[in-house]
Amino acid sequence: MTREDMLARLIAQASTEGGELITLRAIVEEASELGATRVLDRLGLADASAQDDIDELRELLSAWRDAKASAWKAMVAWLVRGALALLLVGIAMRLGLGGLLQ
Template identity: 50%
Template sequence: MLAARRAHSGGRSTRVWSPHPRGKHAPVAPRDFDELLDRAAERGAERCLAHFGLESGSAAKDIRELRDLLEAWRDARRNAWQTTVKVITTGILAALLVGAAIKLKLMGGAQ
């Protein structure tokens, strides 16, 4: 935190401090720290993929298939809602037409 403030305020070269195994802090150059973070992130991503069974070479294909499946599910859900609204709207309009026909005695209702 202090190193970040110094870097922005004075433009001086700074060092990032990392924990040392004996409880002390050892200076680490920002470039080395970035490399360390990149390696840690890559290892974490590999572990995560392995946890979900996607560590093989076909992981990209599997993820694409999962995305396609999710997109198909969303399309099906949207179509189900659209169909439900159409059925309800058609039912209401049909009921209004039948009611109007009865009211106008077009269907041979009570005379």
């Protein structure tokens, strides 16, 4: 019996016997399982290698986040170094050591 058949039987049972709580819960559970299966099929994640694919995507995303964080840190470090170099040049000019810079 497929999930569609089970869901149809549960809905028929609920309409004939009334909506008992256990029947309604079973309908919700079967409908959600059927919906999840359809979504996984549409995304192409219903096969046996889907878990490996998701694991690889997570590793790739983690590596991207690490690379992005490293790039930001490097950029900030270069900006700080540039600002400090300009500050040192400014101090040297103030102290009259501009001749040493030429």
